[in-house]
Amino acid sequence: MSKKKSKASRNLIDRDLKVVWHPCTQMKDHEKIPLIPIKEGKGVWLKDYDGNQYIDAISSWWVNIFGHSNPYINKQIIKQLGNLEHVLLAGFTHEPAVNLAERLIKLSPQKIKKCFFTDNGSSAVDAAMKMSYHYWKNKGFKKKSKFISLSNSYHGETLGSLSVSNIDLYKKTYEELMIDTIIVESPDCYLKDENHTDKEHTEIMFDKMLKVIEKKHKEVCAVIVEPLVQCAGYMRMYHPIYLKLLREACNKYHIHLIADEIAVGFGRTGTMFAYEQSKITPDIICLSKGITGGYMTLSTILTTNDIYNAFYDEYTKLNAFLHSHSYTANPIACSAANATLDIFEKEKTILKNKELSNYITKSLKNIVNHNHVGDVRQHGMIVAIEMVKDKLNKKPYSWKERRGIKAYEYGLKNNVLIRPLGNVIYFMPPYVIKKKEIDKVITTIEGAIDIATK
Ligand SMILES: *Cc1c(COP(=O)(O)O)cnc(C)c1O
Numbered sequence: 001m002s003k004k005k006s007k008a009s010r011n012l013i014d015r016d017l018k019v020v021w022h023p024c025t026q027m028k029d030h031e032k033i034p035l036i037p038i039k040e041g042k043g044v045w046l047k048d049y050d051g052n053q054y055i056d057a058i059s060s061w062w063v064n065i066f067g068h069s070n071p072y073i074n075k076q077i078i079k080q081l082g083n084l085e086h087v088l089l090a091g092f093t094h095e096p097a098v099n100l101a102e103r104l105i106k107l108s109p110q111k112i113k114k115c116f117f118t119d120n121g122s123s124a125v126d127a128a129m130k131m132s133y134h135y136w137k138n139k140g141f142k143k144k145s146k147f148i149s150l151s152n153s154y155h156g157e158t159l160g161s162l163s164v165s166n167i168d169l170y171k172k173t174y175e176e177l178m179i180d181t182i183i184v185e186s187p188d189c190y191l192k193d194e195n196h197t198d199k200e201h202t203e204i205m206f207d208k209m210l211k212v213i214e215k216k217h218k219e220v221c222a223v224i225v226e227p228l229v230q231c232a233g234y235m236r237m238y239h240p241i242y243l244k245l246l247r248e249a250c251n252k253y254h255i256h257l258i259a260d261e262i263a264v265g266f267g268r269t270g271t272m273f274a275y276e277q278s279k280i281t282p283d284i285i286c287l288s289k290g291i292t293g294g295y296m297t298l299s300t301i302l303t304t305n306d307i308y309n310a311f312y313d314e315y316t317k318l319n320a321f322l323h324s325h326s327y328t329a330n331p332i333a334c335s336a337a338n339a340t341l342d343i344f345e346k347e348k349t350i351l352k353n354k355e356l357s358n359y360i361t362k363s364l365k366n367i368v369n370h371n372h373v374g375d376v377r378q379h380g381m382i383v384a385i386e387m388v389k390d391k392l393n394k395k396p397y398s399w400k401e402r403r404g405i406k407a408y409e410y411g412l413k414n415n416v417l418i419r420p421l422g423n424v425i426y427f428m429p430p431y432v433i434k435k436k437e438i439d440k441v442i443t444t445i446e447g448a449i450d451i452a453t454k
Helices: 007-019 027-031 073-082 095-106 121-138 161-163 166-176 198-219 242-254 276-279 305-309 331-349 351-360 365-369 403-413 435-450
Strands: 040-041 045-048 053-056 112-117 147-151 182-183 220-225 256-260 284-287 300-306 375-378 382-390 424-427
Touching: 040 284, 040 435, 045 300, 053 435, 073 331, 095 112, 095 300, 095 331, 112 305, 121 161, 121 220, 121 256, 121 284, 121 300, 121 305, 147 198, 161 166, 198 220, 198 242, 198 256, 220 242, 242 256, 242 276, 300 305, 331 351, 351 375, 351 435, 365 375, 365 435, 403 424, 403 435, 424 435
Parallel strands: 147 182, 147 220, 220 256, 256 284
Antiparallel strands: 040 045, 045 053, 112 300, 284 300, 375 382, 382 424
C-alpha cells in the first residue's frame, strides 16, 4: 500500500466522515483505521484512488458472485433501464419479476410454488415470520405465536429478524425490544467432543431440539435456521443430517421450517441451495444477498401452495397477507437477478465451483498446521479459520484484543480484503476468482495469521 494518500482520496475521506455514519462500525475506530474510498471494481479486484488494488476475498459482505462490474449483468441492467425502472407490484406486474419467480421456483423442490418479493435479507426474514404466524392464525391455531431458532444464529437486524438471532454482540443491547424467542443450542461442530464425527455430534445435538419441539409445539409457528453454515455466527458449520431430522420433527408436530438461505444460497456451500444437501423441502425459503449477483438490494420468500392457499379467500374475511415494501420486485434488481441466473446456467457455475473449492481445500495445508489455528472448516466456497490462543484445548483469544483487526490491516497492506469476524478469518470469494488469485489470498491469510497471533 502506498504511504501517502492522494488528494482525491483524502478529500473523500474527510467529506465522508463529516456526514456518513457507517454500518456495523464504531466510528471512533476511524481515528486510527483509515476509510478506503473505492473508485472502481473489476472482477475480484477493487481499486482505490491511490493506485492500490484489493482482492475482494469476502465478496463485499457475501453478496458478490460473478465479480464487480460484470459485463453481462451490466448489459442486462442497461437494457432494462431503457424499458422500465420501476412500477408498483400491487395490481401491476412486469416481465423481469415473472421471469425471476418462475426461474427460482424451477430451481426449488417440487412443492415450492410461490414467490413473495421483499426488499433485503432482514425484511425477508420478518415477512417469513409474519407469514408463518398468520398462516396458523388463518388455519385456526390460535396459540401458535413463537419461533424457535439456534444459538449463535444470525437472521438480520430489524426487530423481528434480530429477535430470532442469537449473537450477543448485535442483540443484547436491544433485549427489551425483542420478541420472545425459544433458543435451542446450535449443532455447531466446532464444539464437538473429539470422539465424535460431525454427523454424530449433529445427531446428538438434535435431541435438544426435539425435546423443545415435543414440549412446546403447540405454541410454535416455525423453526428458523441457517442451513449448514451460521455465517455471521463466525462461520460455524454443522452436518446436513440436522435439517433432515428437523424436517421430520416439524412435519410430525405441525411446525413450519424456515430456511434462511440469504447467505448460503446461490452456490456458496457447493450446491445451489444448502438445504439440497439434506434433501428436504423447507416450508419457507428466504433468499437475498447473492440473488442479484451483488448488484442491488432484493429478496424473496419462496413457499408452498399449502401456505399460499391459507391466505386465498374473500377479501372481507381479512385473511390476505397485507405485507408490502415500496420497491417490491424492482425491475432493475430483478433483471440483475435474471442475469445472475443466466450466468449460473451458461457457465455451469456449480460444477466449476467444485474444482475451485477442491483447489482451495488443497491450499489450506499450511494453515491447518499453524500453531495458533484451532480449526479450519470448509463448506464448498466458504472457508473459515479459527485463530486460538492454545491449539490443544482451542482456548480462544479474548475478543478485547481485537486480533481480527490486525489480520484485516495486514490483508489490506498486501492487497487482499479480508474482514475477520472476531478471531475467525474467512474466505468467501466471488466465483470468478482465478487460481492464481486464490494463491495470493491464501498466502496473505497465512501472513495475516502470523501477525495477528503474535
Ligand atoms: C445478511 C443476512 C441476513 C440479513 O440480510 P440483510 O440484507 O443484511 O438485511 C439475514 N440472514 C442471514 C443468514 C444473513 O447472512
